[in-house]
Amino acid sequence: MGRSPCCEKAHTNKGAWTKEEDDRLIAYIRAHGEGCWRSLPKAAGLLRCGKSCRLRWINYLRPDLKRGNFTEDEDELIIKLHSLLGNKWSLIAGRLPGRTDNEIKNYWNTHIRRKLMSRGIDPTTHRPINDSASVSQDQIKTISFSNANSKAKEEEKNVTSAGIIISKEENSPLKERCPDLNLELRISPPYQQQNQQPFKRSGGSNSSSSSSTLCFVCSLGIQNSKDCTCSNGVSSGSSSNSGHGLLGIKAGVLDYRAWR
DNA sequence: AAGTAGCACAACCGCGTCGCA
DNA sequence: GTGCGACGCGGTTGTGCTACT
DSSP: OOOOOSSOGGGOOOSSOOHHHHHHHHHHHHHHOSOOTTTHHHHHTOSSOHHHHHHHIIIIIOTTOOOSOOOHHHHHHHHHHHHHHSSOHHHHHHTSTTOOHHHHHHHIIIIIHHHHHHTTBOTTTOSBHHHHTTOOGGGOOOOOOSOOSOHHHHHHHTBOTTOOBOOOSTTOHHHHHOTTOOOOOOEEOOGGGTTSOOOTTTOOOOTTOTTOOOOHHHHTTOTTOTTOOOSSOTTSSOSSSSSOBBTTBSSOEEOGGGTO
């Protein structure tokens, strides 16, 4: 029925990682770099599945991890990004240098969720709890990834084929939900990847495009969309070095530091 | 001091997506 | 064009720690 297991479970360890396993994994990645997770455990002499190794490295062992408590600034940023992106933890993590999606997800579920509740804000909708029931469906403006209808309407309403509402200044859904969010989106290389070697899939140089501007479609990582209006044509052709990464975003990411 | 509840976070699981043959 | 394998993501579970009774 289901898909085959990612690895031979009979001969793999599970549960907490030991110091020795950590050391082996670190040593191997230092020597050979990230990538090819499936074959890594065997090559590194670990009785773990590749998935587990990847998780351990990304969430715990990576040298650029910040760890420690989240700052108030980070809190607020996470809230803003969550209101904008929803549970796209990897995208949110991409805007928080040194933080992992897992860490942010956990933090959201344990701290921020409660924090918002105590403020009387629904953590899912980011609307006042009392307000949520009274809001009619057509008043709700959210970023949706469902397909929109006609091209003409899209252009008229600034809705892309990805169903993303591109806000006009006065009726921006983002502004409505995040009044203090500066929507002048600028593109910058993903912060945490600046010094990283490109990985097999997410590879691609960011070149020196920090001053170029991607259209909103590209900035959200919708690859090769017909709605792409980039002047620099980064979305055309293959994605190998087009600057798309997370959720397709590679270079076309929102630099939160420009928002603040 | 012992038992229990709640919290925090590491790790696992299943599915979607992408790239390649 | 299609199928398969590998990777990445989000949701969920497990486990250790701390606070409280």
